[in-house]
Amino acid sequence: MNPATPKDRQPARLLIETGSPEETEALGMAIAGLLPRGAVLALFGDLAAGKTCLTRGLTRCLAQGIGAHSPTFTLVNQYGEDPIIYHLDLYRLSGPDELADLGYEEWFDSQGICIIEWAERAEGLLPEPCIRIHLSHGGEDKRHIEIQAAGVLPEGWESHLREALCLTDGVESPELGTN
Numbered sequence: 001m002n003p004a005t006p007k008d009r010q011p012a013r014l015l016i017e018t019g020s021p022e023e024t025e026a027l028g029m030a031i032a033g034l035l036p037r038g039a040v041l042a043l044f045g046d047l048a049a050g051k052t053c054l055t056r057g058l059t060r061c062l063a064q065g066i067g068a069h070s071p072t073f074t075l076v077n078q079y080g081e082d083p084i085i086y087h088l089d090l091y092r093l094s095g096p097d098e099l100a101d102l103g104y105e106e107w108f109d110s111q112g113i114c115i116i117e118w119a120e121r122a123e124g125l126l127p128e129p130c131i132r133i134h135l136s137h138g139g140e141d142k143r144h145i146e147i148q149a150a151g152v153l154p155e156g157w158e159s160h161l162r163e164a165l166c167l168t169d170g171v172e173s174p175e176l177g178t179n
């Protein structure tokens with residue numbers, strides 16, 4: 001796993017490259033340890049980019065070891081109790097209008113944790129601030145994961161995540177670029 005943020009800047013986002021599903025799951029677990037109640041995580045990215053994998057790491061930590069699976073016949077899966085985890089997969093959603101008709105506020109404004117796959121489909125309805133995570137393919141088993149979490153995760157979240165994942169600070173990836 002490689003960080004991709006230069007040393008001399010306070011990043012508004014953290015770029016990480018994972019090299020396996022296990023590393024992406026570990027990233028989810030590390031994020032889980034920092035999440036406040038009511039957090040909404042918007043996951044963006046193509047098919048098989050690793051959104052469910054990251055979600056699995058989150059639920060393993062937050063919902064007594066449960067490994068998440070994408071909701072197949074419903075829009076939302078619910079895990080755990082304290083906090084309740086709502087796991088939405090909006091792949092089949094026609095657009096924000098349909099989500100509004102379904103009463104999305106129950107999930108977005110809860111005191112639990114709300115994880116949204118295919119958050120592109122909910123653009124315009126996503127709460128501010130929310131955690132935005134963009135995942136993309138980096139060739140074979142590599143995934144590029146960009147996290148923006150200002151205003152939701154506590155100050156210093158980038159360093160906390162680096163430490164939790166045992167990453168060295170200051171390694172820059174030209175492929176990913178920096179902010």
Ligand SMILES: Nc1ncnc2c1ncn2[C@@H]1O[C@H](COP(=O)(O)OP(=O)(O)OP(=O)(O)O)[C@@H](O)[C@H]1O
Pocket residue numbers: 018019020021022023024045046047048049050051052053054070117140141142143
């Ligand atoms: N570094 C990696 N991180 C995550 N998944 C990886 C990685 N390398 C390979 N994979 C594989 O890519 C796939 C990711 O699947 P996953 O269901 O998490 O994607 P997804 O973004 O949720 O896709 P979908 O849009 O279909 O819901 C899995 O088959 C996993 O084994």
Ligand SMILES: [Mg+2]
Pocket residue numbers: 051052053070089117
């Ligand atoms: Mg998925």
